Amino acid sequence: MAKTVIIESAGGPEVLKLVDRPVGEPGPGEIRIAHKICGLNFIDIYQRSGLYPLPLPQAMGMEAAGVIEAVGNGVTHLKPGDRAAYAANPPGAYSEARVMPAAQVCPLPDDVSFEQAAAMMLKGMTVQYLFHRTTPLQAGDSVLFHAAAGGVGQIACQWARSEGITLIGTAGTDEKCQMALDHGATHCINYRTQDWIKQVRDLTRGEGVDVVMDAVGADTFEGSLDCLKPLGMMISFGNASGPVPPFNIGILGQKGSLKITRPTLFTHIADHDTCQAMAQHLFAKLAKGDVTIRISQRFPLAQVADAQRALEARETTGSTVLEV
Structure with missing residues (x-):
């Protein structure tokens, strides 16, 4: 027993x-x-x-x-x-x-x-497939990672740093943002006190990021699309704030021929x-x-x-x- x-x-x-x-x-x-x-x-x-x-x-x-x-x-x-x-x-x-x-x-x-x-x-094998099995990533690429101070996020921050990838994190407090920075995030945005979409655009000189990695779900999905470069990849891999609601797939074309995937480990x-x-x-x-x-x-x-x-x-x- x-x-x-x-x-x-x-x-x-x-x-x-x-x-x-x-x-x-x-x-x-x-x-x-x-x-x-x-x-x-x-x-x-x-x-x-x-x-x-x-x-x-x-x-x-x-x-x-x-x-x-x-x-x-x-x-x-x-x-x-x-x-x-x-x-x-x-x-x-x-x-x-x-x-x-x-x-x-x-x-x-x-x-x-x-x-x-x-x-x-x-958490670690999730980060492995996000960085190596979902879409090609290489040194110099940029990633927006939500919940960067969480268990997956802290590993992702370190993984990105070890491979020369710029990681912009988001977190809900200044203390959590500092934690993400301490673990290797290049930047971290407090989404409760800052306009995180504008901040991402500013940090990327208006270009947007190559990839968004988002396990938050409903609360961040739409804004994440606005943070991507044309032809960028949206990886929605979790639902911490609830599932992403149905959306018009035509939005991906309007926002720059974006790509989207919903993988599981x-x-x-x-x-x-x-x-x-x-x-x-x-x-x-x-x-x-x-x-x-x-x-x-x-x-x-x-x-x-x-x-x-x-x-x-x-x-x-x-x-x-x-x-x-």
Whole structure:
């Protein structure tokens, strides 16, 4: 048996329940992992609230790190006793232990702690696909990144700096803006006190940026289009303020033949070899010192509802982890 956080209906943080569930043995292509630390991400809130519907009842959580206890037939990249981490479907990471598909579970280098891994797998591989798999980016290019002081944002700021990319961030307080700058943002705009669209245009001498990376959603979508150069790329990869409402695709032509995509990490990591390569790229960035992981909040697993409330209210910075 393992303590596991589940939901039986969609709703607010109060629907999260900590229960005992049987774990069982791994079947072909599966592993059993004992978790040490679990990660917290906005996708967990989207799933809990029903924005991303799940079959119910459902174990929750998409990211964790721990030790492999058993492997099923056909699993060759992991063995019992290995340290490992993942960000992967299906949900179930908010638990002491689980059985899950092995393909997206990654061996963990000795110099990466369980806490670092649980705080960075989903966020770090998200940044990897944003900068390397979505649209070509190279040194000298410019990016507008919303929520630059959050867990994904802090990694993105460092990633951009390490590759010579100008990153203009936005954040909701002066303190968060300074945090983004400290992590490598070239500029950061307080969207509560400044006209961030005008500021972006001014900082780019009226040209706009090559790419917008936006996980905020409804509140920033329309303005983000106005910050792009002609032929620029809008990457909408999250919905922290709510989903982007329907819009007239003709607007993209009017604003400069813009491009738009709505990617998800789980499409990019669906292939085993690609997932492992993305994780290795992330680990290499960490080993070189290009990226460090800031863990600003820690909660016991039993207090997961409080952790989600803090994340949903945008009261957190950096990464948040759940201690098993």
